[in-house]
Amino acid sequence: MGSACKAVAVECGVCAGAIAAAQVRGVLERGVPVLIAGIDGFSATDLRAIHAVATAGERPVFLPRGTAYARCEKVLRGFLGSGRLGPIGHISCSDSRAAGEQAASGAGQLIRYGGGHLEEICSLLGASAHNVMARTDEQNAMAQAYLELDGGLHVHYSGAMNASTDSHGLWIEGAKGSLRTDGASVWWRKRGWRFFVPVHYRRAAPPLSARRVLDRVLASPTSGTDDRVALGLAVAAMI
16 A cells, blocks of 8 residues: 555554554654554443544545445535525434444444444534433444434434344434435425435445545545544543
8 A cells, every 4th residue: 555655645554453552642642543453352441542633633534334425415414505494493314234243242333333324413403512411222232322413403213233124214303304325316395395305326336345444545645534533532431
């Protein structure tokens, strides 16, 4: 990876869950961006310490995740900005993963997926979270999170890692109607209508591959995009 990293003026350390959190912090303190591949191998205390070092030194941290709403972001932003929803009353999001018994973890869901989803929702709504609460049910590999945002907005998030298939859904409820998306397509239902109608339709995105993760990491130093906010939201939610 050496020559590729130099091409974008960044060195990239790749760390697995088996590597001690102290080593990850040491890499960040040296100014090297880190891609944490096995993030659910760290404890909540380890992750808080890693996030503190990355934030204090403005060191990029990357997680092996995709962006949930990149394929329909323009449509969602346009619809939210049009005023057709009216004042927003509630936002709910659910994410289910067929992770298998070995990877099924409620806390792992928050770290690997939930934090990123919550970050994107805040960005779409143009609001920051000022209170984050969560609970996990490790026996059933489930997580619940609740965010209070600027402007009195509330987000309820539920995640699971023991589903039979992967699925995702975001619902934004307004005084004039409801908007929902699965991350690829967008549907709208005006208040009083019986059914949702599609306003944007695309096929589901392909699975996130190692190549796509590395492509995002290598492109990010020029765009300033990394996962510190997503990691911070997930860590804040973990009690």
